[in-house]
Amino acid sequence: MADNEQDHEHTPLLQDQDNNDNEQHNHHDQTSHRNVVENIRNLIENEIPNGHHLNSSSTPKRVHALLPRLFTLINSLVDCSNVEDEVVTDEVVEYLCSLGQEVVYGLLRCIESMVAEGQRDVGRKRLLDRRAEITQVAAAAVTKAFVDKDRMGTYCHVLSRPYYAVGEERNTAENAIEIAIRVHATDFIADIEVQRCVQALWTGLILQVEEDESRIRFVEYGGLRRSRRGLLDWFDIGRLNVPKYQNNMKIALFIFFLAMYTFVVNNQSPNPNIIEWLMYVFVCGYIFEEFRLIFEGGTAFFLGSIWHWVNIISYSMFMVSFSFRFTASYILTDKSKIVQYNDIAYDLQALLAVFLWVKTLSLLDGNQYFGTMVMVLQKMLKDGIMFFWLLAWVFIGFLQSFFALQKAETKDFNAAFSLLVRGFLQDPDWELAEVLDNKYGFWVFALYLFLTSIILLNLLIALFNSSYTNITDSSEKEYLALFTFKVFSYLKSPDQFPYAAPFNLIEVFFVIPFTPILSKENYKSLNRVVMGILFWIPVLTIAYGEQKRYEELTGTNDDDDIQGGRRRYRHLTLDDISVEDLFMIEDVDENAAAVSGETAIQIANGEEGAVVDASFTGWKSNGPVNETFADFQRRRVKENEARAKAAAAAARAEEASSSSDEDERADAAAAAAAVASSTSAGPAMSEALVQTLLASIARMEERQKEMETLLKQLNVPTAED
Incomplete structure (x- = not known):
């Protein structure tokens, strides 16, 4: 019996520190023990809730x-x-x-x-x-x-x-x-x-952080679990990293920029005023932001959005306009030239209205309806580009034909070009076609109109209709794809301290130069101070919103769920629950389970931007490293057979534990071990089953001894008496 107890004490199921004891054994014993532990975990992982075992780091x-x-x-x-x-x-x-x-x-x-x-x-x-x-x-x-x-x-x-x-x-x-x-x-x-x-x-429930050597990892934000009472307790500069809040700041600043642009373009002045200069500062900040996105996110990801193409065109026109405006105001002295350059600058700024007001659609793509329409617009523009690429070759062919048909002394390229453009826009000039060539001009122009107005235009309409149908038929999936792209467009630039344009100019010229001088901690402190001064209003607004949301999620007053005389039932199943509610439920469960633990104390005393590192605890295979699916199927059949035999052996062991005869219990345990060993799941699995059954029997014996001791204390006769 003592030997059995000794064996039970050293089973890997009861004590994890046996790994340290086994270091004294030879290499074969260590390998065998690791296999036993691994097999046991795979055998019982569905029976032990929340069992965590770390996978080795990915390579x-x-x-x-x-x-x-x-x-x-x-x-x-x-x-x-x-x-x-x-x-x-x-x-x-x-x-x-x-x-x-x-x-x-x-x-x-x-x-x-x-x-x-x-x-x-x-x-x-x-x-x-x-x-x-x-x-x-x-x-x-x-x-x-x-x-x-x-x-x-x-x-x-x-x-x-x-x-x-x-x-x-x-x-x-x-x-x-x-x-x-x-x-x-x-x-x-x-x-x-x-x-x-x-x-x-x-x-921002999951945060992206940048480690050394530009490695990226994602961690859980632990701020929701911290004990916060006042509004200032929720004041956290680190929340500016959250894509949602970055997007809201971007919208607010763009609306302000659009108001400045409207004022400047509708109130022309000989020289730039303070508002116009501030508008150009915004443009410079936006240009720096575009270059940062290209550098950190890659060219392919940057050009994957139609709005980045709009930005390239609009910012280029802004810079050309600024060049003419600056030249007219500070370099030229001829008044006629000054007026001419100012007119060009304001003309370019007036044309920019088309791109800037179209860009406002990007501010509305958070709404599913407008987001779906933006997807339709993008798809139609792509189809339109392909159509006009095809049209260009047809146009060039007919343009060369009309130019060649003209007499050498009367060749007019502009006339041929104008004829074809007006014909495509449904304003045909048959007289001009005959003037260019009285023999073939009429028939060539008729063929051109047939190809462009009847065939190609109907093809374009069919493409547009197909694009609209394909996207609206799966509008929800298309919108979610657009929204996901938007989220990762912010995550592509893992800046720990994001300065929204045009405040990024302050970072470029007044903060980044201190990087080689200051230590990492001092540089972080400098950024927190600067961002706290620049963005204290947005951060305070974020703190207020998160505080109210937290109170709503953790509210315990049932009267709060009564609105308009009717009770509001929030969720029926876990599948219906929102991600914020889901995180809050898990946070409450973790605090309840570990309220006195080290993790809970760290969370309660969490500092600004507190995060909780998550480790993956998924499946681990006990099969060979290069196991194929067919091998996996065969191994799974054997393991199922092993589990069935182990269940039978456990039943016999349980039956034997109710007997008072130690010899009978020992025989039952030996029989159970023999049943487990007879399985075809391999020696490692058999040893694991034996260890598991022996541990189970040991716990049963201990419970029986405790019961007998208690009965003796109560003066109740036992079976031995």
Whole structure:
């Protein structure tokens, strides 16, 4: 019996410190013990709630080794274009989860490759598109499975963490959502858990921080869990990093800039006044912001938005206008030249109204209706560009034809150009066509009108109608894709201290020069002081809003839920709950569970911008590193058989524990161990089952001894008496 107790004390299920004791054994024993621990955890992970075990940190080698396995799996599952979504079974999801936290990123990389290959190989495009769709379904299912295990770890390490493979540059690292945006994987983006992650990033419940060597990681914002009473307790400069608040500041400053522009362009003056100079300062700040986005986010991501193209045109016109205005006011002395240059400057500024007022649509894309219309506008503009590219070749051909038909002594390029333009705009000039050439001019012009007005224009209308139909049919997914792109457009520039334009000029000329002089902590303090002075009104507004929202989420007065004489029931299921409510519920649960723990104390005493680092606690596979899906299926069958036999053995052990005969209990334990050892799941799994059963028997014996001791104290006769 003593030997059994000694064995029970050293089971890995009861004491984790046995890992330290085993360091004294040889290498074989250490490896065996690690396998036992690993198998036990895999065996009981569904029975122990909130069990955390850290995955090893991701490396480019792991990503590189993962991608071929994913391609093999997808190709085997989708061998034709009419495969249904049900091919992504629970077994497939379980296998994918066992591959580690990089699997969602790997699946999105597979989609990227399939889309690119489909564009090159038209014959296989339908099959590749279907594989991409199934891969999106698999990625969403794996995300859901990971969230069920560890929500915060999934958001911070699976969806948001940047990865890259061997041979790729570190600055090309992307996370799964960024790839989904680039390949327009709307089914994955619209998944509820992905959108909860995006909403958490948008509202600042998850923060992006930059580590050394420009590495990016995502952490949970712990400010909601801090004990705050007054408004000043919520005053946090770090909240200016949140995309939602950056967007609100951007809107407010642009409206102010638009008001200044309207005043300047409608009140012309010989020399620039203070408002005009302030307008040019805003323009310089916006230009610096565009260059920063290009430098930090990359050219491809920058040019992926139509509004950045609008910015390029409008800011270029502003600078040309400023050049003429400055030259007329401070360089030229000839009055006629001064008037001429001022007229050019104001003409350019007047033309800018078209671009600036169109840009106001970008301020409304937070609304689903306007956001969907913006998506339709973008798609139509792309179709229009392709149409006019086709029209240009037709136009050039007919222009050369009319120019060549003219007599050498009367050739007029402008007349031919005007004829074709007016014809396309439904104002044909038949007389001019005959003047240019009385023989063929009429017929060539008629053919031109037939091609452009009847064929090409109807083609353009059909393209526009198709674009509108495709987007409105999936308007919700398209809007969510646009919104996600907007969120990550702010996250592409991981500046710990974001200065909104034009205040970024203060950062460039008065703060950044102190970088080589000050230490990291002193530089942070300098930024906090400067930003506190510049943005104290916005930060105070943010603090007030977050305080009210916190009070609303944590309110305990049921009378607050009664509005208009009727009670307001907020949510029915966890699937309906908002991400802010969800985080608040989890925060309350964590505080209740660890109110006296070190984590709770750190949160309660949290400083400005307090964050809580999240670690991923997903599945870990106990199979070989290069295990294929077929091997996984065979191993899973064996493990299921092992679990069934282990359940039978546990039942026999439980039955034996009710007996008072120690020999009978020992025989039952030996039989249980023999049943477990007879499984075909492998020696490591058998040893794990034996250890588990022995530990269970030990706990039963201890409970029985405690009961007998208690009965003796109460003078109740026991079976031995």
